Amino acid sequence: MNADWSDVGRARLHAALADPARLRIVDVLSLGDASPSELAEILTAPSNLVAHHLGVLEREGIVSRKKSEADRRRNYVQLVPGALDHITPRDQRAVARVVFVCTRNSARSHLAAALWRRASAVPVTSAGTHPAEAIHPVALEVARRHRLDLPRVAPQHVDGVLSLGDLVISVCDRAHEELTTPIDIHWSVPDPVAAGDAEAFDEALADLTRRVTTLAPRLTPTH
Structure with missing residues (x-):
């Protein structure tokens, strides 16, 4: 044959x-x-x-x-997305909380946390290395369009957020490269704020959605 x-x-x-x-x-x-x-x-x-x-x-x-x-x-x-669709990792890990980190804590980290709340029972929060004054308005608009729970909270500094047992995920190259705190996972997601338009934010959200969907089944809450 x-x-x-x-x-x-x-x-x-x-x-x-x-x-x-x-x-x-x-x-x-x-x-x-x-x-x-x-x-x-x-x-x-x-x-x-x-x-x-x-x-x-x-x-x-x-x-x-x-x-x-x-x-x-x-x-x-x-x-490469989809390259290993038929190969499923077998390991699973219990964590106390997931913390998404980017530079300004104004877009990617908040969107990732919003997606995580919808996909997993593991608690989640977000932080930044140089927090902005507020969440980016286009991030709020994208979250609204996609029916994501994204509270209008003030961005916060990573040093005041991290606790023992957190799984730290950087979603920003700059944060990944300047953080001295150990990072468990890095997602190299392009910064939509640099472009400033809704399309860039939608692309970032799609990237984060794929990654969250892949990771969420592999983590369970610590009891």
Whole structure:
């Protein structure tokens, strides 16, 4: 019997994942994005070996790279949406609370928290490294259009928010790169405030929705 393209594609996918280091990379990226140097640290592997593994995963369309919005010399590696739809991570983790962090705590972190409240029983809040005076008005409008519970609360500084047992998720390259507090997961979501229009906010919300939908089933509340 001749194999059709779907069979060949599946075989190539499994071949690309047939290495413990590449499986570990996929597990890490299934939670959030990471730079090659961060992956090297997690794997305790030399950078040239990590580069090889990433090359294999990139060739098969499993991962892609994007430049940091903060340090333009840095790249973040992320899973290509849908590339591993048929491979479900098996681990589950109990956490006390999820804390979404961005720079101004005016858009992405609040939208992520609103999505999280709809998807999970795990408590959630948000914070910023340099909080703005108020939530961005377009973020409020986007939340209203999508029927998201986004309270009109004042942005708050991350130092006054974090507690022991929190799972910290940065949704902003700048916050990820300047925070000294350990970050559990990073989501490299483009800043919609820079563009300022509703389309950019809708794109950010779609990105956050995909990530929240993937992560939420893997976390349970700490009892």
